[in-house]
Amino acid sequence: MARVVLGLIGFGTVGSGVVQLLSHQKSLNLKKIAVLDSNKERAVKTVCPVTTNVNEIIEDPEIEIVIEAMGGEHPALEYIRGALERRKHVVTANKEVLAKYGPELFALARQKGVAIFFEASVAGGIPLISTMNKGLEANEIAAVTGILNGTTNFILSSMESKGESYDAALKQAQQLGFAEADPTNDVDGHDVAYKLSILSALAYERFIKPQDIFREGIRNVTAQDMAHAKEFGYRIKLIGTSRLAKDVTSGDSACDVRVHPMLVPLDHPLANVSGSSNGILVNGHAVGEILMVGPGAGSLPTASAVVGDTINLASALQLPDFATYFQPNIRSEWGNVVSVGSWSCPFFLRILVSDTAGVIGQIGTILGAHKISLASIVQKGVQKDEHGASAEIIIMTQSTKEQTLRDAIAEMQKCSFFKSMESLFRVFEAPV
């Protein structure tokens, strides 16, 4: 078999791993690597020529597959688009570009008769994309739920195991290379939102606009929250989910797509996905529930997905018109989301109230008036400050619609006993 000629764009963490793994693949010929700065020291040595002119890859008629491993929105988008327009197949790890421009890019690929492979864009080395795309082909997917960001899982795991603050855990993650100097993309949930858009496209045939996805990060999670959660039998994890729902107003099918911290029961497998690992539950109507756990990031695990895609693509290249087989059924319009308030789950609240008799009764009355059932309500202790004595109350509700809970909270906040809302967490229940 003739060797398939490749071009690589990006020679950072992922690109270095790709170069390393490709060196063992005799049927693949890496012809050129495009980088932004040709003088930068690289982690991996290669005899492959390096250029700062990406057109030497995109416009080279000999190159059949372009691997995009630079990340970020621009100019990666333009490079991917340019490669597809020149009828080159693309392998990419770029969740941001796919989430923001997926409908356009997959339509372009179909039009040009080429394929986009993107196993590395979600869950690093875990073969989640091929599982959703091919392995569970006979299933209608009811939900995809899990821990999809290694950085935040590392931070939350350290906070819990060492009892340390978010800031201390973040700093350590940065020193160890698990978090970037500007951690916004990870800790505020953007990265998970991109991945949920891609998973929604595979599960429900439509990408979700990242700005439509409800997003709450981990900046406000405290060591105290961790300790309280543990006392109640839970662990705090940043959970992303995309579930099939019905839009109540239109009746159309829509998705409940969201990323936020959740209290996960300690005996649930997701609670035991620690450090920088990822763990994902997929619920299909025929198979039931599948769990996949593995390294969600890192040079070689991510490169494992990129190079796996490349090998699969290259071995299919000899088939005429094979690309249609690899074009997932994704519609060109964006998907709809339901309001975050329309979904139900149990809630965990920590509030400060004035330390006066009858407060618990008043809270119970307000919640009851909203038909919210309590699982437990506990007063944790009394503290004194310049505003008088405050009591800390922890409330765990039964499953209730989020909008109903919000209405009840708004009512409590009007009461004279109410001092402040310290924390509000959603509680994980098995999806569906």
Next chain:
Amino acid sequence: MARVVLGLIGFGTVGSGVVQLLSHQKSLNLKKIAVLDSNKERAVKTVCPVTTNVNEIIEDPEIEIVIEAMGGEHPALEYIRGALERRKHVVTANKEVLAKYGPELFALARQKGVAIFFEASVAGGIPLISTMNKGLEANEIAAVTGILNGTTNFILSSMESKGESYDAALKQAQQLGFAEADPTNDVDGHDVAYKLSILSALAYERFIKPQDIFREGIRNVTAQDMAHAKEFGYRIKLIGTSRLAKDVTSGDSACDVRVHPMLVPLDHPLANVSGSSNGILVNGHAVGEILMVGPGAGSLPTASAVVGDTINLASALQLPDFATYFQPNIRSEWGNVVSVGSWSCPFFLRILVSDTAGVIGQIGTILGAHKISLASIVQKGVQKDEHGASAEIIIMTQSTKEQTLRDAIAEMQKCSFFKSMESLFRVFEAPV
């Protein structure tokens, strides 16, 4: 797209699930079902004609894909072979036929230019085959290890949670339909051995003859063993593994392939795979470790894998010569295995000795002479019977070569203090 015409052989548990799921697939046309007994009541209704003459499927030129869901060695082997010889693609859930005749059948498929899809043959609904075959394509697999049989996992889980005997748990599993009337295939590890042969073919390109696989079932596991294991922080699971090893005599690559009960640390994910679920760890040189957990058996989960395969196959049928893309790299010769004695792990022993002073010292001396380090040695209690007083001793060793341990045990058995070997379990360590 023209509808792809299918024939189904077998209308039992798996076949019924297949019929049910196929009814939602508009691009697939199930033309006929072959059964052994046409008068039998079926769980699922279908308008599809049913025949007792399998040749109406195998010899029908219109049928492109034959789904074999009858199980067992004969006549399933002959039907699969007959379908391949007539250039029909085959989707099968039959681990026994693949494990025993894999080299011949895959060679025949290559020769005839057709594909064999077999996702359902291992781990039921978990897409493990496609993950090994495509998802982890860039990896050299170091080990595949896990809980591969739902029946035995159900029995062991009930024994532990209810403290009941093997016989009681088996009986209950039979009543609930989780175990067959003759449970040999499951409880003696044959089923796992077949699956390990198939996984070895995917990981190391060679099937392993089932009779070459070291096999120890769960018949001798007692509730007492379970309780002792728990006390030491372990849970007993039936673990199958195939690991790349070196044959010390020839220097050739060979596999360590085996199925036996093991003590799994309680905090390891495999310890928490309960009931009839399966859980598998795959270790790849690039990705590290991937865990997959899900339903390992059952009508719809297994049918999910069968129908997923069928959809993937059918959508590729329009590509000329596509079958090579789906022919895994499997050599036609059988793989070699290393002796079970050549692998190392920690061991858990429970022995009865005469209740005399200095016995623990003597045991320690014998183990020490064989350079076996102890993790712990504990006397659990003294019991009296017609042969005098006996003490129960529990020994946990550090990792040691199994042959070395066997030599040491043989030496102990010659000593006057030795009464009987009550249990011997290998202890799970993370593979590689």
